[in-house]
Amino acid sequence: MAVAQQTFSQEVAEESPGRDTLQSINIKNVLSFGPEGIGPHGLELRPLNILIGDNGGGKSNFLDVLQLLRAAALGFLPAHIAASGGVRNWRWRGNSAEQASSIEVSVRSAANDSGLKLRYSLSFIEEETFGLKIIDEKLDGTETESGHNYDHTYLEYRDGHPYLVAREAGRKLGKLTKNANFNPQSNETALAQMRYFPEYGNVVSIGFLFDSSRFYLDWDFGRNAAVRRYANIDERAFMPHKGVLSLPGRGSGLLSEDAGNLAAVLDFLRDEQRNPGLRQKIRDYLREFYIYADDIEIEEIGSPPDALRLVLHETNLPNPTPVSRMSEGTLQWLALLAVLLDPNPAPLICLEEPEVNLHPDAIHLLARLLKEASRRSQIIVTTHSDYLLEEFTRSPEDVVVVGRRKGATTMKRLDREELASLLKKYTLSQLWDRGFIGGNK
Known part of the structure; x- marks a missing residue:
């Protein structure tokens, strides 16, 4: 039918007339992501992102990092890290104690009509006494008005403390100050508390993007589910x-x-x-x-x-x-x-191996659903299904290949032009099986 x-x-x-969208992300010294990160500019994200790759490549770790950002936005970062094994388990196993772990994201905010683009970064280390220690956090953005771009800094660390932009009456932005009413714990993010200050308005939409996201990673539909x-x-x-x-x-x-x-x-x-x-x-x-x-x-x-x-x-x-x-x-x-x-x-919706429990004949329906849903929400999917990959032969740019190099996770988005000649002869799943696009042994 x-x-x-x-x-x-x-x-x-x-x-919906607009939605906050995760535009790019870079991860360094976190889980399986090494000091070089995903690349000089990180990974650009699209409305629909299909992650493929061999077991142990880092697909699930990528979703775990996004969950970490949600915990950071909600104000539960220390608890989240402690519940999943402590800071040491979150740091890349190839780095030394001196190297900080960092996550950088850019988000296009739909909160206003000025094309606000926000950039947020978080760096932390393992401290012997307290475990997690945030050593740097920054939130800045670019706003477009009348054809001109204006860069603003809203939050940054100075001398180990978060400083916020003080807003003055009649002015959009003031100078960075140590807000007397703003005193986050040293091991908690400033981003989590910024949203309780109405003067920061649309800027904290980056936090709402993450704390409203959903992760369907360990679905259980067994008899006792x-x-x-x-x-x-x-x-x-x-x-x-x-x-x-x-x-x-x-x-x-x-x-x-x-x-x-x-x-x-x-x-x-x-x-x-x-x-x-x-x-x-x-x-x-x-x-x-x-x-x-x-x-x-x-x-x-x-x-x-x-x-x-x-x-x-x-x-x-x-x-x-x-x-x-x-x-x-x-x-x-x-x-x-x-x-x-x-x-x-x-x-933001993240789905880990949604093809599990589905008959192969239903995978084309799943692909149709994913494509339709990506018009309303940003979707990130991990999969081992060549049937699902087959459905994206006409849009290879939706596919990200996850692999390992020198003990660290790599992520590369497929390029339609680079694959043009091969796609005349093969489907994406055939290219994957033959090792032309990586992501396999």
Whole structure:
């Protein structure tokens, strides 16, 4: 069955007028990333980024670094690092104690019409007494007005302390000062606290980009998975999609990272009043994925109802299949639909090997979903699937090859022009299998 066309908000013709976008990133001396980083200018990121490469190359480490930035934006950097083994486990194993670990990102902000481009960098070392020690943090940007570019510094370290721009009445920017009301802990980021100062306005949108991002990395759809339990009916009370200031989880209007609120999210998305046409689109994608599927239903359990249960209706069967008995592949597909068809998604969505549990015949549907979703959100995907890679033969620039050189991770985006002659003879997956683009043994 073909998926209905031009029904869901005119195929998102009226998409969000703008979104914060991660433009580039460079990583040095963090996890498998060495002192040379990803390159002199880092890795440029596109709306859709497909990461391929051999096991142990660093694909998962790349996503871990993005999660680290989320923790930095939320104010949980020390706790996040401690929970994942401490600072030493985060530092490149080839460096000496004197070399700092650093992350640099650039973001295009959609918060205003002046084309604000923000750059944020964070450097830290391992300190013997306290473990994590931030030694440098900087936030600056370029604003375009009347055809001219204006560079501004909003935050930088001096003598081991963060200094902020002091804003004065009637002026956009003042001088860098040590704000008396701004006193972050030495092992916490200044970025996490900047957003509580309204005078910095749009500048802190870089923090909201990361703290609103979603990471679907260790999905579990097995027999004891959270998604197979009844959802609390209170999860219908959604908060706004954007600017969520809480840890990723339920109640945000987005699928939680364990997919435990799937029933509530699908119930919300299928509301015809809120999202005209989306209910039918979810059904069409489900039926194309599983030919025996008719539709899903969200049942209220209890009297008065206190829980939600997801069930699957199949053709020629009078009784539905409860969520506890659905196949792992079907549940994962429904979770992918909840993430990738959301009209108001997280600004950054990371998916680790979303093809797992899916039949190879469904991979072209997954690719279609990813391409469509990248018009509303920025998507980063890791994969080992040559079937999925095949779907990007016409857009090789969406693919990033991850490898190792001298014990450090390398990342290179494919170039359409460089591959033009080869792509006349081979598909991308064939080039990968033959070793023409790297990312394999």
